[in-house]
Amino acid sequence: MAETTDLLVIGAGVFGLWTARAAARAGMRVILAEADIPGAGASGGLVGALTPHQPDRWRPFKQFQFDGLVTLGARAAELAAETGIDPGHARCGRITPLVDERSRERALAHSRAAREVWSGAAEFEVLDSVPQGAQGLIAPEAAPFGVVRDTLSGRIGPRALVEALAHSVSRMAQIRSGWRLRSLAARDGVARFDRGDISAGHVVLAAGWGCLDFLPASCLPEDGRSGPGVKGQAALLAARADPGAPVIQANGIYIVPHADGRIAVGSTSEKTWRADGPDARLDALVETAASLAPALRGAEVVERWAGIRPRAPGREPLVGPLPGAPRLVLATGGYKIGFSIAHLVGDAVCTMIAGHGRPSGLPDSFTPEAHGLRAEERRI
Structure with a gap:
């Protein structure tokens, strides 16, 4: 029965x-x-990046995620108070390097859109250079046209x-x-x-x-719509960073300083794959991340991870x-x-x-x- x-x-x-x-x-x-x-x-x-969609072409899907990002901090704090376990949440912001004039123009347009749809809950601005809190996580030559800085993004310890x-x-x-x-x-x-x-x-x-x-x-x-899974690979590096440092997003890569000071790097997006575990694509991802972030160069890879993310x-x-x-x-x-x-x-x-x-x-x-x-x- x-x-x-x-x-x-x-x-x-x-x-x-x-x-x-x-x-x-x-x-x-x-x-x-x-x-x-x-x-x-x-x-x-390993990654735990919390980043919004672009603020243009606003629709209910983007609003739902925006509401989630705005409210998650309080929910994480409530959970930590209840259990004594810190989920490692921080609304630390995000920095995205701009590589050409076209990307800068798009970023300026997104900044204007964010002022309207984010309603003052967070900032989205274009800066001419890498801000101090992100130095070491972006090489100056990786951002020849400045960077985008938003204060809505953050991270959590998965x-x-x-x-x-x-x-x-x-x-x-x-x-x-x-x-x-x-x-x-x-x-x-x-x-x-x-x-x-x-x-x-x-x-x-x-x-x-x-x-x-x-x-x-x-x-x-x-x-024949896509789904149900996408393989993602990530690595945890022994490189040290201020746990309040921003998330870096560049070239499809996330560089995420976590609460313990270590840095996570991810991830691949593989619609087809031969094996479920980490492979050479992760090695290439770590190398690319190190070329962007001086703090990662020569850092020990503490853990390699792969998993299948659900895509409906x-x-x-x-x-x-x-x-x-x-x-x-x-x-x-x-x-x-x-x-x-x-x-x-x-x-x-x-x-x-x-x-x-x-x-x-x-x-x-x-x-x-x-x-x-x-x-x-x-x-x-």
């Missing part, structure tokens, strides 16, 4: 952990099931955040590590694991890039009930922005399963229907 609970969350990455925490705090009986251990997937990486969230959830709910999902009867709210069956009033599928594997093929998009079929995050199966809520696709919005996604999912409808701030572009997922005619 299946065990019963109010809410079953499948996947203990940041989406699943924030959702389980929100639901447990709302008084629901929650079981959080994870195939490995919390943060075993993309949420357990593993510290996962540890703090798991500690918080474990006080109010059950975390079951090593529970591997075998099948899912979405309309019935029954999940079959290798260790037993669980029947829940609602099921939240937050298992990262593997989420769509548990849905019938007839539910999935037919138009419609490219934006995928959050909401599966068509034809309202007891199953999907929460995945936080590719590149997952840490900045996961707490808001958790709140939104909790609101929906409590029967209060879809929150007004959750973009319609996040719905399964917007991603091309369809109702299943046969039993799901």
Whole structure:
């Protein structure tokens, strides 16, 4: 006979952990099931950069992430006070070098747009030279046309955040590590694991890039849209930096000084790959980062990491009930922005399963229907 609970969350990455925490705090009986251990997937990486989208062509998706960046600091502080574990959050800003006149002109246009849509909550400005706090993290020759500085960006310690969230959830709910999902009867709210069956009033599928594997093929998009995973590689270097130094973003690379003074570098974005682990592409990424940042030259690589980041079929995050199966809520696709919005996604999912409808701030572009997922005619 299946065990019963109010809410079953499948996947203990940041989406699943924030959702389980929100639901447990709302008084629901929650079981959080994870195939490995919390943060075993993309949420357990090294980089933790928190950077906004460009402020032009503003739309609900960008507003949602903006709201996440603005509110995450308070949520991280609350979590640290509750658990005694510092998630390593800092709104330290970001510096982006400008390499030609065209990039400078675009940056000036973005600066004007930011003054309008960011409403004074953060600054976006173009500087003629690398500011003092970023010296050593950008070689002057890498920014011949100045730099962009924004104060909305920041960083968080991925593993510290996962540890703090798991500690918080474990006080109010059950975390079951090593529970591997075998099948899912979405309309019935029954999940079959290798260790037993669980029947829940609602099921939240937050298992990262593997989420769509548990849905019938007839539910999935037919138009060949991208998804579900992108391989990312990163490295942690023993180079020292002021933990209040800004995030550097250049040439698709992030250089992130963390709270312990060490520096993370990442990441690749590989839609196809031969092996899941770190490889020569990471070596090339570290070399490129060192050419940008004098502080990284000759630094010891403390850890090499690779993981598969979830990218939903419609490219934006995928959050909401599966068509034809309202007891199953999907929460995945936080590719590149997952840490900045996961707490808001958790709140939104909790609101929906409590029967209060879809929150007004959750973009319609996040719905399964917007991603091309369809109702299943046969039993799901």
